[in-house]
Amino acid sequence: MLAIIIPYFKLAFFDQALQSLANQTDKRFHVYIGDDASPENPSTLLEKYKDQFDFSYHRFDENLGGQSLTEQWERCINLTKDESWIMILGDDDCLGENVIESWYENYDVFVSKSNLVRFATKILDQNSNTLSEAFLHPAWESATTSFWRKHNHLTRSSLSEYVFSRELYNKYGFQNFPLAWNSDDCAWLDFSDGKPIYTINNSLVYVGISASNISGKTDNIILKRDSQIAFCKYLISKKSYLFSKKELLLIIRKYEIEILKQRHLTNSEWLYLFSKYIKYYTYKDTKKFIKRLVNTILKRHE
Secondary structure, eight states, rough: EEEEEEEEEOOOOOOHHHHHHTOOOOOEEEEEEEEEESSSSHHHHHTTTTTTSSEEEEEOSSOOOTTTTTHHHHHHTTOOSSSEEEEOTTTTTTEEETTHHHHHTHHHTTTTTOOOOEEEEEEEETTTTTTOOOOOOOOOEEEEOOOHHHHHTTSOOOOOTEEEEHHHHHHHOOOGGGTTTTTTHHHHHHHHHHHHHEEEEEEEEHHHOOTTTTTOOOOOOHHHHHHHHHHHHHHHHHOOSOOOOOHHHHHHHHHEEEHHHOOOOHHHHHHHHHHHHHHHHHHHHHHHHHHHHHHHHHHOOO
16 A cells, blocks of 8 residues: 655645545555644645545644654654555645556566656646646666756656655655755655666656745745755765765765855865865866865965
């Protein structure tokens, strides 16, 4: 059985999400709705769907998503029973009607070969009610290749279109980055655990974008940069074995740039970066870094 987690907070597009679950051609799933102490009570709406698919609803007394979105995801997952596979669906995202059906049709293909399954997606602009073209993926792809495709703006990725193994979630959990920005990308590198991502391209997840969700907001740039810094440092310190030296140098440079977008580097950060440039040495990159370091020292003494 498949567990679908909905960390609920906003009512605006929740009806669409629930209707997409009611429309599923295969109902072999259970939905767990974790209400993050929302001021918008969904009880009347949930009553409408009580006989259309299996779900459980729990209201938490304290809002947690405002402090840590990943911890809200985790306490919602704790509502589940013994399902082996988990999907986290945003309260403004929708499933195409054959998503669950195609999941079970493909089950024998990916089980034991992959810990991570994704669906094709379309972006649903909730403000204009328009759809993007479909984002498709290779049927089998390493998590690192997928990461670099997104990094190079050749594709997109978010939380809702993935289904992941509970066993690997229990092993790694989610990294608690600010706004949970990059927490999903980090999870796919972790949860894949050396196995490729399997993609089901003949089913779509519709990912909602609006002014009210994190992806659509423009007033949280500093927190997003803080998350980029934390994510890059995690990759450098914990996941270096996944990348070539050339790729690691790109990540190290990005880490440096993201800090400099906000402030000057501290002495300890200069030292940390120097140690990494030396470790993953190329003459050109190290020379450029030393030049930047010397220029910084000279400016401090002007």
